[in-house]
Amino acid sequence: MTFISYAQNFEDVRLWRALKQFEHGFYIDVGANDPNHDSVTKAFYDHGWHGINVEPMQDYYDALCQQRPRDTTVQCIASDQPGAVTFYGIPDTGLSTADPVVAQQRKDLGMTVQSFTVEARTLTSLCEQHAPDRPIHFLKIDVEGHEETVLRGMDFNRFRPWIILIETPWLRDHTWEHLVTDAGYQSILFDGLNTWFLANEHLNLKPAFDIPPCNLDNFQLCRGHALAHPLTTPSPDESDTAKQLAEALHRAEQAESQLHALQNSRTVRAAQKLRNVLRRA
Incomplete structure (x- = not known):
């Protein structure tokens, strides 16, 4: 069967190549955003997988609840400690953030930024509640500058996603990577948008990432994908x-x-x- 890719940068194609032999797998999507558009997990859900979606924006949270009944969708942000925090929403985009510096930069660019209070939870607490005794095949983090705080809230000794992909600045000037590598993961790839990590105990999956997505993966872009739009108006x-x-x-x-x-x-x-x-x- 042809694989339908919804992800922005072929992330789901890479993941499917590594994990397609596993039925009914499990994922965690931090910053899940829209259930279809640019979704890393949509294709996996369609193939019988399920997981945890972490999404604070009300419209995306409602859409995920409606369209992903097998998933557990939590309206919160992931952080290093629980509590109420200020979140900066940018409607109809994937650019919302919990980082006030990033929010101000986007406001300076003319974007509409709306601040409101949301619940913060640690990834550890979410795993304890919703995935205490099961393998986590992949963890995706897309949080617009809030990556380090998210990672500090995850006990990688107890919960070990096989694959982690984290949206990363093009300059790769982030300071948080040691939190992942010190926890027993190897950085295996930067795809121009994300940095990919493999758990040391799952390095046998590394060959799946040695070449970029290609025709051998037997995939098609979903209708409406940004890379499939016509060039004429x-x-x-x-x-x-x-x-x-x-x-x-x-x-x-x-x-x-x-x-x-x-x-x-x-x-x-x-x-x-x-x-x-x-x-x-």
Whole structure:
């Protein structure tokens, strides 16, 4: 089956190459944002996986709850200690942040920044509550300058994601990388947007990251992906037609995803096996 990629920079293609042999895997998405657009986890959810989404913005939180019923979606930010904190939301973007310096920089650029109070929780507490005894196949962190505080709230001795990917400045002038490497992870890749780490006990997965995504991965970009947009500006009539077509195709893709998830469920497969047995009897 062709893999449909939703992620901004082919992150889901790289992850799928490394982890596709695992059914019903588990992820943690810190800064989950939209459940579809630029989502690293959407394709995995469609293939029967589930996980924890950490998302403070109300509209994205509501959409995740509605469209990801198997997931646990928590309306908070991840931090190094619990409590109430100020969060700086930039509507309809993935640029919201808990870092006041980053928020001011974006306000200076003319962006609309709205401050409000949200709950902060540590990743350790989220894992204790929602993933106490299961493998975490990957942890994705996209928090716009708040990375170090998120990492300081994770007990990597108790909870060890196999793969960690963290959105990283292009200059790679961050100071937090030692928090990951000192916890028993190796930095294996910078893809231009994210730094990737493998747990020492899962370095056997490293060959999956040796070459960039390519035609051998048998993937397609989802409809509406930024890299699949036409270069010309359509006329108003063409825009309306394209919008209607896109909406219809989106509904079809959603139905196909739901069917695929149903077909992947243990219950359905068990019933199919039983029917096969009865036919042979």
